Amino acid sequence: MERVSLLTCKDYNPSALDAVIERHFHALDPHDFLIKPGMKVLIKPNLLMRRTPDEATTTHPAFVAALVRAVKKRGGVVTIADSPGGPYTRAALRGIYAATGMAEAAEKEGAALNETTDAVERVNENGQRCRSFQIIRPVAEADVVISAAKLKTHAMTGFSGAVKNLFGTIPGLMKPEFHYRFPDKKDFGHMLVDLCETVRPTFAFIDGIVGMEGNGPSGGKPKAAGITGAALNAHALDLVMARIIGFSAEEVPTLAAAIKRSLCPAEIGALEIVGERAETLLTLFEKPDSASLDFMENIRVPAFLRKPLKKLLTPRPVIVRSKCIGCGKCAESCPRHVIRIEQKKAHIAYTDCIRCFCCHEMCPVKAIDIHTFALFGSR
Ligand code: SF4
Ligand code: SF4
Structure with missing residues (x-):
């Protein structure tokens, strides 16, 4: 049975976050098998655009900093990387790192911030819509990838969580090509599942302490939800988090696609949820x-x-x-x-x-x- 860890956290206080992130890791990998000393660990936050942390468009830097501390404690060598919207250039990355608080968090915690701007082809023979992706280099070359998503609504995909976050592993302006190739939401959802199965994140985390409701992923409003989630299966984590904020699996193309492929159960009752009970965390988000x-x-x-x-x-x-x-x-x-x-x-x-x-x-x-x-x- 797939396990999903759910914990409340009322704000971005570093010591509270350390305790929460440690509990998530302990729930998912109690014997620390998955991160070994010296491994290259890539944390992939959602850094969509130049926004400050309080705008709730991007994964909060305090959440990422707590992840960095937990990974370093296990001996991992951390890089933080994302390919935001717009051109994938060093100058654009630096501007976004500074605005989102990622530069400060990385410097303080001793993590590297990716500044490379090339990509590597990765093939997934089992892809149903797409079997080959150009993936940004630090993600393609990592031993362990952690999807560190922001809990948001999304104008096209309804919900943005751990799987949608991986769209940022495609370099900058290559992303619109995928919208062109897959204009239908169902196909787009399948393509994102193909991408997730290609990147294969080891851990998925969602920062829902303050999420975004309404016209996300950038035009909505911050919503204090006080929720954090983690899982080894990004689809399972998305299923639980989507339900908590009021979305059915049918409303979320990535979930519908993952369920159809048996990558995730259709109901959260078929998951082992540890920590908090999902029913006690229900926080309806305004839909786009x-x-x-x-x-x-x-x-x-x-x-x-x-x-x-x-x-x-x-x-x-x-x-x-x-x-x-x-x-x-x-x-x-x-x-x-x-x-x-x-x-x-x-x-x-x-x-x-x-x-x-x-x-x-x-x-x-x-x-x-x-x-x-x-x-x-x-x-
Ligand atoms: S609509 Fe927005 S993105 Fe487009 S040109 Fe105007 S300000 Fe820029
Ligand atoms: S096709 Fe162009 S104009 Fe239409 S929604 Fe997409 S980005 Fe906007």
Whole structure:
């Protein structure tokens, strides 16, 4: 039976976090078999963009620092690495490390921060949508990978946890290519499961002390939940955490795909949950506005009406002109290249828009809203 460790932690106090992280490790690897002295251990936080820790977009540096201390105690040699959205360059990484508090945490705890920007091909013959991935070098070369995710909602995938976090092992602007290749959410979920089975993280942790609800992964609001979770099986951890914040497995494409492949049970009752009981931690998160995208799948509509209705009712990104600063980050991340910048404002040509919400995710000033058909139009 797969084990998931759940513990409460009310804030990012370092000594409280040390106790929590140690308990998680003890629950998952009581005899310290998995991290041996001298092993290269890669911690992969969610460092989506330049945001400060209190904005709850990125894994909190205190959470990562506690992980570093626990790994070093076991003799591991730690590197912290992620490929955030946007270009995967040394300058971009340095800016994000500084803003997210990762630079300070790494320096204080004696961990290396990745500054390489190349990738290595990794093949997974069992992949169902994708059998080969370019993975950022420090992840590809690590002995142990730890997915250190942030508990968030997500405009495209509903929920962002330990599996979705691994999308950041794909270098920078290669990520939109995957949205282009897999515009359907179910296929995208399968691709992420293929990626997870390729990276094969040894441990998965989720920082849900303060998560993000609403229009995540970057446009939502911080939500104090006081939850931390860990597992050896990233899918199982996501199943439990998604349930705690109010998502069914069907609402989360990565979970639906993992369950279909028997990588994870469909119900949390089939898991061994240690620490806190999941029922006592229920903290409903506000869902993203894009959630209404899914309702068509649950109602009976005549076949000839499905396509036009879906087109009409599917939420889409809308530029808030008064907030847009014309930085172009949305255009850079758009897999269909349907965004142009004119007179320092972004414009979307909706005909070829696949509703992936990458633009919404990467906007640094939250100038892209998600609107249903009744609200269409720029402001
Ligand atoms: S919508 Fe956001 S990301 Fe796009 S140009 Fe405007 S400010 Fe930049
Ligand atoms: S405009 Fe936004 S939602 Fe549409 S395809 Fe481009 S990035 Fe995706």
